[in-house]
Amino acid sequence: MNDVIDRHVKSVFATPAVAFVVLMMIFPIAYTLYLSLHDWYGSTTSPPTFVGVDNYVRIFSNDPRFWDALGRTLLFTGLAVSIQTVLGVAIAVLLHRQFAGRGLVRSLMLLPMIATPVAVALVWRLLFQPELGLLNDMLMAVGLSPSAWVADSSIALFCLVLVDVWEWTSLITLVTLSGLVALPTEPMEAAVVDGASAWQRFWLITLPMVRPVIVIAVVFRLIEALKTFDPIIVITQGGPGFATETLNIYIYNTAFQYQQLGYASALLLVFFAIVFTLAAVTLSFRRGKASS
Amino acid sequence: MTSTTTRTTRILAILLPAALLTGACGSNDGAGQENPAEATGEFDWQRYSGTEIRVSSLQFPWQEAIAERLPEFEELTGITVALDALPEEQFRQRLQVEMTSGSEDIDVFATSPQNDAARFVQLGWYEDLNPMLSNESLTSPDYDFADFGEGLIESQTYDGQLVSLPTVVETQIFFYRPSVLEQYDLEVPGTIDELESAAATISEDGEVIGWATRGKRAAAVTQIASFLYNYGAEFIDEDGQAAFDTPEGVEAFQTYGDLLREYGPAGSANNSWEELLALFQQGQIAMWADNSGQVASVLDPEVSSVADDVEFAPMPAGPAGDAQTFFGWSAAISPESQEKGASWLFLQWATSPEMVEELQVEADVVGGRESAEFADDTPESFIDAFQSSLARSRSQLPAVIPVPEVRDAIGQAIVVSIEGGDVEAAVSTAAEEFNRIVQAQQ
Known part of the structure; x- marks a missing residue:
């Protein structure tokens, strides 16, 4: 017995990890692929019916809700991630300077990110409440007219962007800050000697040097923002109407409200392809710049 | 690169199939001892x-x-x-x-x-x-x-x-606070027109909300049923196709949305019964239509500040009838x-x-x-309203298989109407969606 283990020690040590990957990643993906080629409503009495690529044909030819949801997902992600990146980098540069209480401020910055997402979303839901919420009280206190916030189709999605920015800007800050700390000081000193202005030093030296780090942070945020679920399901459930129904919410509804498990699987795989492509494109941007 | 994408893969793919995993392996013999x-x-x-x-x-x-x-x-x-x-x-x-x-x-x-x-x-x-x-x-x-x-x-x-x-x-019931109607010298509305003028009078002061009912996508569909029937429209025709996109149906959607936009609470498009019950219990709403099941929570003095200031009536009639609805x-x-x-x-x-x-x-x-x-x-007044409504009540939902899905489609038109959009276009889109959904799943 011991001989066997000794001889195959590499595979013995690798087995648990391999088994985990197969069980927790490959099987679910394979099963989702299988379901996506079937019609199944979750019946305990009748098995899934094979329909070939019908589900995929329906996504691309006969499902306006999918395209609307895709548009909203991209808009939400694009807005949220770009605002977070600009704010996050700016805050990181600020926090990189020496000032009293810097450690405390840095820790405080992280609070929104550490809080439980569902709890945070519930608080925002109360803040947005048009009749009882704090935000309208604040608007009226300064003499402005109240807003319906997330109950108004035309701005609901932007309210959710606000929540996402509030919650996740500090992630970009955190990652950028660690990049800034690791920068060599020599180029900066040389630039000061050469008489570069503060703006030039930031734009031409600091930013290009931390860019690879920022891109990593952006990719993380991009993937997470595309998949945003908790705040939307808690604050608006995709409403009013379908005004905040992103792809993830649509897929969730399709699977768990409408019971169309086969179609939801097809949607999931298409969604996966979209996330994968966007992440790959963003990352290639980093590599291209870094090697040039 | 590899690590981030595998991570995504895992998170994305695990949600649905993991839930189904046990289903695929589950047994179907439900026999006990x-x-x-x-x-x-x-x-x-x-x-x-x-x-x-x-x-x-x-x-x-x-x-x-x-x-x-x-x-x-x-x-x-x-x-x-x-x-x-x-x-x-x-x-x-x-x-x-x-x-x-x-x-x-x-x-x-x-x-x-x-x-x-x-x-x-x-x-x-x-x-x-x-x-x-x-x-x-x-x-x-x-x-x-x-x-x-x-x-x-x-x-x-x-x-x-x-x-x-x-x-x-449950039947749809008209809840109202008699003290408020009295304050403005109003009768209990018997028709939607009377309801509208009463709501207008009450809302003018801005002290209490004149009128409220559900505006949230799927939840609102059970409450618009009486409007549809009483304006002379139906959810479906004999062949199970959408029938609510007639001129009568559009008028029902229009009225439902107008009333909420003009006299309802702010943010009606996100209100289901939970939100409205809380507002009514706090005395913020003068007239409210919802299902009679809310009566227990409305009459409970421990949670309701209006327990001794609430009366009940059947839902006001429309121009084409006074059908009531049940759930x-x-x-x-x-x-x-x-x-x-x-x-x-x-x-x-x-x-x-x-x-x-x-x-x-x-x-x-x-x-x-x-x-x-x-x-x-x-x-x-509750017993009268409930019993007389039940006797002439119709279903609050269309008799089709994919009910949750068609509720979302119809509910979207209600939201458009509440927000003052193009109701006719929204209703006809909803009807197309309805037929598409039903056809795909029969």
């Missing part, structure tokens, strides 16, 4: 003593009242009951996940036949109750099933199967249950003539039994 339908001998409440059942429900007054009385059942039968309840939306979602996975954990569950039955029957999620009902060894001689009335029994019957037993019967909750047994006999005893106890009357009298939870009396202190 004995097949309860074949039980013999005298009827005995103690027959299944020592067993344990799990009852899953949404949080609503019926479940609260039953939860308080569970010790009585446990003493009567020796059966232990674990009752768990979640808010409606979460309850529905968890039920679907558990049923899809073929879980044996749920024995009894709350269900709304109008919303669920066509789909659930197709999926095999209901145990047919007829064999147990007709077995004298299992059903108490005092049960008096016929007391539910033919119409109600029919609404629980699909393809000859008795899928559930009614627990709560019902029931309890059903899962075919995967290992304790069907014990579950049946629970259903029987919870819907027995004594219990239905007790809940009606002590908790203002109205069940479906014709023999059941109301409490002496139940407002006369």
Whole structure:
């Protein structure tokens, strides 16, 4: 017995990890692929019916809700991630300077990110409440007219962007800050000697040097923002109407409200392809710049 | 690169299939120790003593009242009951996940036949109750099933199967605060036009909200039913196709949305009954239409500041009629249950003539039994409004299989109307969606 283990020690040590990957990643993906080629409503009495690529044909030819949801997902992600990146980098540069209480401020910055997402979303839901919420009280206190916030189709999605920015800007800050700390000081000193202005030093030296780090942070945020679920399901459930129904919410509804498990699987795989492509494109941007 | 994408893969892909994993491997034989339908001998409440059942429900007054009385059942039968309840939306979602996975954990569950039955029957999620009902060894001689009335029994019957037993019967009811109507010298509105002018008068001051009803996508659909019927429109025609996109239907949608936009609470498009109940209990709403099941929470002085300032009426009539609408909750047994006999005893106890009357009298939870009396202190106006409405009521939902999906499609048009958009276009889009959905799934 011991001989066997000794001889195959590499595979013995690798087995648990391999088994985990197969069980927790490959099987679910394979099963989702299988379901996506079937019609199944979750019946305990009748098995899934094979329909070939019908589900995929329906996504691309006969499902306006999918395209609307895709548009909203991209808009939400694009807005949220770009605002977070600009704010996050700016805050990181600020926090990189020496000032009293810097450690405390840095820790405080992280609070929104550490809080439980569902709890945070519930608080925002109360803040947005048009009749009882704090935000309208604040608007009226300064003499402005109240807003319906997330109950108004035309701005609901932007309210959710606000929540996402509030919650996740500090992630970009955190990652950028660690990049800034690791920068060599020599180029900066040389630039000061050469008489570069503060703006030039930031734009031409600091930013290009931390860019690879920022891109990593952006990719993380991009993937997470595309998949945003908790705040939307808690604050608006995709409403009013379908005004905040992103792809993830649509897929969730399709699977768990409408019971169309086969179609939801097809949607999931298409969604996966979209996330994968966007992440790959963003990352290639980093590599291209870094090697040039 | 590789690590981030594998991570994404895992998170994305795990959600759905993981839930289904057990379903694929689950077994389908729901047989317990004995097949309860074949039980013999005298009827005995103690027959299944020592067993344990799990009852899953949404949080609503019926479940609260039953939860308080569970010790009585446990003493009567020796059966232990674990009752768990979640808010409606979460309850529905968890039920679907558990049923899809073929879980044996749920024995009894709350269900709304109008919303669920066509789909659930197709999926095999209901145990047919007829064999147990007709077995004298299992059903108490005092049960008096016929007391539910033919119409109600029919609404629980699909393809000859008795899928559930009614627990709560609701009609749409017009709730109002008499003190507010008096303050503005207003009569109780009998028509939608009168409702509109009353709401306008009350809202003008801005002290209380004149009028409220649901505006949230799917939730609002049950409440617009009376508007549709009373403006001369229908959800569906004889062929099961959308029929609400007629000029009458568009007018119903238009009126429903206009009333809420002009006189309703801010943010109506996100309001379901939970939000409105809270506002009404706080005395912020003068007139409110919702289902009669809210009566228990409205009349409870511990949670409602308007408990002694509320009266009830049938829903005001429209230009083409004064139909009223109903909705019902029931309890059903899962075919995967290992304790069907014990579950049946629970259903029987919870819907027995004594219990239905007790809940009606002590908790203002109205069940479906014709023999059941109301409490002496139940407002006369509620009993009148409820009984006269029930007598001429129609379903709050269209009779199609994919009800949740078509509710979302119709609800979208309601939201557009509340927000003052192009109602005619929205209604015709909703009708197209409706037909597309129904056609794809029949």
